[in-house]
Amino acid sequence: MTPNNGEDFAAVEQKWRRRWEERGDDATPASPRRKSYCLEMFAYPSGDIHMGHFRNYSVGDVVARLRRMQGYDVLHPFGWDAFGLPAEEAAIKRGIHPRDWTLRNIEVSRETMKTCSLSYDWDREVVTCRPDYYRWNQWLFLLLHRRGLAYRKVALVNWCPGCKTVLANEQAEGGVCWKCDAAVLKRELEQWFLRITAYADRLLKGLDLLPDWPEDVKAMQRNWIGRSEGATVTFRNERIPHAFEVFTTRPDTLCGVTFLAIAPEHPWARLLVAGTDREAAVEEYIGTALRRSEIERTSTVREKDGVDTGRTAVHPITGERIPIWVADYVLGSYGTGIVMGVPAHDERDFAFARRYGLPARVVIRAEGWTALPRGEDLAEAWTGPGVMVNSGIFDGNTDEEGRLKVPTWLRNKGLGGPTVTWRLRDWLVSRQRYWGTPIPMIHCTECGVVEVPEADLPVLLPEGVVNWLPKGRSPLEDVPEFVRVACPRCGRDARRDADTMDTFIDSSWYHLRYADPRNAEAIFDPERVREWLPVDLYIGGREHATGHLLYFRFLTMVLQDEGLLDFAEPATRLFNHGYVLDAAGKKMSKSLGNLVEPKEMLERYGVDASRVAMCFFAPSGDPIVWKEEGVRGALRFLRRAMDLVRARAAEVRAVAPGTPVPAGGADARVREGRRLCHEALANMSRCVESDLAFNTVVSDLMKALNELESVEAPALAADAGRAAFADALRVFVAVLSPMAPHAGEEMHEVLGGEGSVFRGPWPDVDPAALAVDEVEYAVQVSGKVRGRFPAPASAGEAEVVALARALPAVAPHLEGRQVVKVVFVPKRLVNLVVR
Numbered sequence: 001m002t003p004n005n006g007e008d009f010a011a012v013e014q015k016w017r018r019r020w021e022e023r024g025d026d027a028t029p030a031s032p033r034r035k036s037y038c039l040e041m042f043a044y045p046s047g048d049i050h051m052g053h054f055r056n057y058s059v060g061d062v063v064a065r066l067r068r069m070q071g072y073d074v075l076h077p078f079g080w081d082a083f084g085l086p087a088e089e090a091a092i093k094r095g096i097h098p099r100d101w102t103l104r105n106i107e108v109s110r111e112t113m114k115t116c117s118l119s120y121d122w123d124r125e126v127v128t129c130r131p132d133y134y135r136w137n138q139w140l141f142l143l144l145h146r147r148g149l150a151y152r153k154v155a156l157v158n159w160c161p162g163c164k165t166v167l168a169n170e171q172a173e174g175g176v177c178w179k180c181d182a183a184v185l186k187r188e189l190e191q192w193f194l195r196i197t198a199y200a201d202r203l204l205k206g207l208d209l210l211p212d213w214p215e216d217v218k219a220m221q222r223n224w225i226g227r228s229e230g231a232t233v234t235f236r237n238e239r240i241p242h243a244f245e246v247f248t249t250r251p252d253t254l255c256g257v258t259f260l261a262i263a264p265e266h267p268w269a270r271l272l273v274a275g276t277d278r279e280a281a282v283e284e285y286i287g288t289a290l291r292r293s294e295i296e297r298t299s300t301v302r303e304k305d306g307v308d309t310g311r312t313a314v315h316p317i318t319g320e321r322i323p324i325w326v327a328d329y330v331l332g333s334y335g336t337g338i339v340m341g342v343p344a345h346d347e348r349d350f351a352f353a354r355r356y357g358l359p360a361r362v363v364i365r366a367e368g369w370t371a372l373p374r375g376e377d378l379a380e381a382w383t384g385p386g387v388m389v390n391s392g393i394f395d396g397n398t399d400e401e402g403r404l405k406v407p408t409w410l411r412n413k414g415l416g417g418p419t420v421t422w423r424l425r426d427w428l429v430s431r432q433r434y435w436g437t438p439i440p441m442i443h444c445t446e447c448g449v450v451e452v453p454e455a456d457l458p459v460l461l462p463e464g465v466v467n468w469l470p471k472g473r474s475p476l477e478d479v480p481e482f483v484r485v486a487c488p489r490c491g492r493d494a495r496r497d498a499d500t501m502d503t504f505i506d507s508s509w510y511h512l513r514y515a516d517p518r519n520a521e522a523i524f525d526p527e528r529v530r531e532w533l534p535v536d537l538y539i540g541g542r543e544h545a546t547g548h549l550l551y552f553r554f555l556t557m558v559l560q561d562e563g564l565l566d567f568a569e570p571a572t573r574l575f576n577h578g579y580v581l582d583a584a585g586k587k588m589s590k591s592l593g594n595l596v597e598p599k600e601m602l603e604r605y606g607v608d609a610s611r612v613a614m615c616f617f618a619p620s621g622d623p624i625v626w627k628e629e630g631v632r633g634a635l636r637f638l639r640r641a642m643d644l645v646r647a648r649a650a651e652v653r654a655v656a657p658g659t660p661v662p663a664g665g666a667d668a669r670v671r672e673g674r675r676l677c678h679e680a681l682a683n684m685s686r687c688v689e690s691d692l693a694f695n696t697v698v699s700d701l702m703k704a705l706n707e708l709e710s711v712e713a714p715a716l717a718a719d720a721g722r723a724a725f726a727d728a729l730r731v732f733v734a735v736l737s738p739m740a741p742h743a744g745e746e747m748h749e750v751l752g753g754e755g756s757v758f759r760g761p762w763p764d765v766d767p768a769a770l771a772v773d774e775v776e777y778a779v780q781v782s783g784k785v786r787g788r789f790p791a792p793a794s795a796g797e798a799e800v801v802a803l804a805r806a807l808p809a810v811a812p813h814l815e816g817r818q819v820v821k822v823v824f825v826p827k828r829l830v831n832l833v834v835r
Helices: 009-025 051-067 083-094 098-115 131-146 198-207 215-225 249-257 265-273 281-291 294-298 349-355 399-412 527-534 548-561 600-603 607-617 628-653 668-687 694-709 719-736 741-750 798-806
Strands: 035-040 074-076 148-158 164-165 185-194 227-235 244-248 259-262 307-316 320-327 338-341 416-422 441-444 448-451 484-486 493-496 537-539 574-576 774-781 784-792 819-825 829-834
Touching: 009 035, 009 349, 009 607, 009 741, 035 249, 035 527, 051 074, 051 537, 051 600, 051 607, 083 098, 131 148, 131 244, 131 448, 131 548, 164 185, 185 694, 198 227, 227 249, 227 349, 227 399, 244 338, 249 399, 259 265, 259 307, 259 349, 265 281, 265 307, 281 307, 281 320, 294 819, 320 819, 338 349, 399 416, 399 784, 441 784, 527 548, 600 607, 600 628, 600 798, 607 628, 607 694, 628 694, 668 694, 668 719, 719 741, 741 798, 774 798, 784 798, 798 819, 798 829
Parallel strands: 035 074, 035 537, 259 320, 537 574, 774 829
Antiparallel strands: 148 164, 148 185, 227 244, 227 416, 259 338, 307 320, 441 448, 441 493, 484 493, 774 784, 819 829
């Protein structure tokens, strides 16, 4: 067989792209019989798409095309997360309107994505900066307000001096702005919040109902929600009219309290010293502390500091007077913003007490102590278990018993009691920037805060002459025709709210809009959503774990409570794609200037070769290092495959699809080639349900191609050989097609296939074709291949795992470590996860 290296893949791609469009192959069925909703996180239109986007979207497209082949009705939409800071900053830099910059980028990116032949239903496209979309952001806000979940209050908020706007806690994690990396400061402003804390328990418990979400994402959400069991303890202070409440997870150490520490942002910090000789010193300290980032304040290496208020509080058990300090290692966002200082049993408190000469009192006696040490003799805090001492009626209880008995005693005495608190804080959604959804509220001096009537939605973002340069307050305040409005309740002069919404609101419900994107009467038709939702596969980066992925769960639960949805979780399966790295191992990004744009690769090597290379580089969840040689190799592979199909088309077309393959009778190479093709088929069927590791499928196909190319013409003369070969090549084309759709369609047609390969049936794996006596297993230790070994094909999991653990190349990597999980892929892989 003479290789044909002149295959015009560009012409093949144009032919099938045109045919798909003419037939409307990517259109979504009006009402699904057997639905599959495949969704990749929509894009921020900051320019043309890059290789990271191309990889992410290609992974989703492989799944969507395969699902169609498996007989599913597929919803595979796309849209644009079009509001937000980056577009505004880019527009300022270029002296153009954010709208023009955004829509131009969408046009460019959409054309590139169509060139990539991503099978999106473009008729369902959503663009969040268009009024027909953000009108429903505003409707949602009104719904939340009516349900008591949207409220306005004066609070110390996260302020980014770089972006000149406030940030939600999730956008200021670690005290650094998520967008510009500036150190986040605290600033007191009146802002809008969403009461996500009302759903904290449901958000936490719901994670247990998501077995197909990555464990690390669920762990990050659990940590961010942060359920803590402990006790509220009431101390008394004459300056504070309300109960001076402290939350602690160690009520067993209550009698060891020697000071109280209050966060500098806590309003009582100033109230305690107002009009006293300590006011100036405390005020100066608060100002300094609030200029520090959260990272600085909570650093374990930085020396703890604070200032004495000169005030005391009465201990609820001992009646002692306990000094009150302001200390910046205490955060107002945790518990009550006040902590009890127990130097003998807390490392931070110990360091703070040592610096300022505060006493330590031992109240937990460790097992093995021959004598109870004095507080001043401690070299470090004892944080381990023990028996309660110096604790009055609680002496002799273990620390665990004390954690139950002390809160109960406090409750009975009216001095506190058992408490559950959350790390999660309400979602701050006000933004002092122009390019976002206007908040649909009106401020009237007579009526207070009034909702914009639904009939008046959308409140349009003014697009005329607006100076949108950031100035620390909303630019919309300077647009009289926008701000000045009549109160809808009393008719008097009033003012619109000038802030815009956090753009995470836009992405918190877009998955629902795709089911009914052109509905002008409602946010969506519940019946249409019921047909398609929840999302069956959601693909995106794990960096969204405590932001978007939390918010869209929250809004879905709210809409369920409103009776619009019959499910609580938006996506049953979540997959985190890996990043694309440059040759130096750095993530490709615009800020680093190391992007490779897909257009160049597509023009040089074609869409199919680029897609196959992306699939082959690594499992879809792992990072890949972009190498152009990999694309060249994929192109050579496709050329060889096309050569084989064209050369053997006559023999294959002579065998009707579905013709039974007789047992035996075929040439050994034909049988081996068929075995490898069915192995690839079985692997592809497994991958789409699990790890999306399409690299192993490409590897299988390469092995199969090598074997099929070696088959000589005489081996196809007999019916048995011809039937086996025809089945093998048809299976080969079916498995290849989702990854190389144009080549797959062309091969399908050349072999006599009718209609689209993506509308034909997905082949069944023939167990007889897979029959072998011995198979080779790869052995991984925590994902790294450490060895290979042969095993009987009939061996079960226990036998194979035992052989893997005993392998000389593997055993050293297990020594002294615990195997916490075993991943067993029959006839392929054993992965021993250790810690």
